Amino acid sequence: MAISINGNGTxxxxxxxxxxxxxxxxxDVATDAITNIKVKSDAAIVQSKLxxxxxxDIDNAAAIAWSKLATDSLDATVTKVNLKxxxxxxxxxxxxxxxxxxxxxxLGNSVTAxxxxxxxxxxxxxxxxxxxxxxxLVLTNGAAYTVTWPAGSILHWAGGTAPTLTASGVDILTxxxxxxxxxxxxxxxxxxxxxx
Numbered sequence: 001m002a003i004s005i006n007g008n009g010t011x012x013x014x015x016x017x018x019x020x021x022x023x024x025x026x027x028d029v030a031t032d033a034i035t036n037i038k039v040k041s042d043a044a045i046v047q048s049k050l051x052x053x054x055x056x057d058i059d060n061a062a063a064i065a066w067s068k069l070a071t072d073s074l075d076a077t078v079t080k081v082n083l084k085x086x087x088x089x090x091x092x093x094x095x096x097x098x099x100x101x102x103x104x105x106x107l108g109n110s111v112t113a114x115x116x117x118x119x120x121x122x123x124x125x126x127x128x129x130x131x132x133x134x135x136x137l138v139l140t141n142g143a144a145y146t147v148t149w150p151a152g153s154i155l156h157w158a159g160g161t162a163p164t165l166t167a168s169g170v171d172i173l174t175x176x177x178x179x180x181x182x183x184x185x186x187x188x189x190x191x192x193x194x195x196x
Contacts, residue, residue: 098145105135114140120148123155129180136174136189143167155184163188170194 089108093101098117106125126133139147142165149155149162155175157163165171172190177183 103135103137105133109133109135110138111135112138112140115142115145115147118146118148122150123175123181123184126177126181129182131180132176132178133181134174134176136172139165139171139173141166141168142171149186150184154182155186157186158188162186163191166192 088110090110090112091104091108093103093111093113095114095116096119098119100120100122101113102122102124103111104124105127144167147165163171163173170193171188172193174187174189176185176187
């Protein structure tokens with residue numbers, strides 16, 4: 001059984017366990033919400049594109065897979081989650097080209113860049129101030145040219161000093177904030193690593 005919903009309708013009170021195969025398959029709700037979903041036993045909601053899933057009650061081996069749980073402008077909170085085969089989107093900046101290089105977290109929390117001219121880094125679009133937010137930066141040839149980091153009032157390095165980077169090689173740095181980027185904490189995870 002497949003359900004395809006378009007327009008501005010809303011589906012409420014679905015009990016998927018009553019369907020012949022216990023599944024709602026390939027549901028596409030482009031602009032709407034499905035509320036009060038109750039999925040029993042081995043039922044599954046798969047390949048869904050949902051603007052919002054509200055009050056989902058999932059029992060036993062049921063699953064919601066390939067779902068879009070919220071719009072880009074709305075954070076979704078998921079609790080008691082066990083992740084498997086976890087990954088993060090990489091923002092591959094490439095050569096910085098000199099000048100100011102912004103690290104935009106809306107593009108991914110894994111970042112790669114190569115220093116090919118004097119570069120000043122800035123950070124933008126961390127998650128909201130009540131959430132922890134971090135990213136990793138795999139930086140190639142970081143000491144080949146001057147790298148300028150955000151001011152000490154914004155970025156605090158472990159030990160109070162920015163790490164000495166590698167002129168010809170790869171360094172991995174991590175950054176963390178708990179107040180929406182008002183203050184970042186920076187750490188050298190690995191200096192002079194092998195190429196990614």
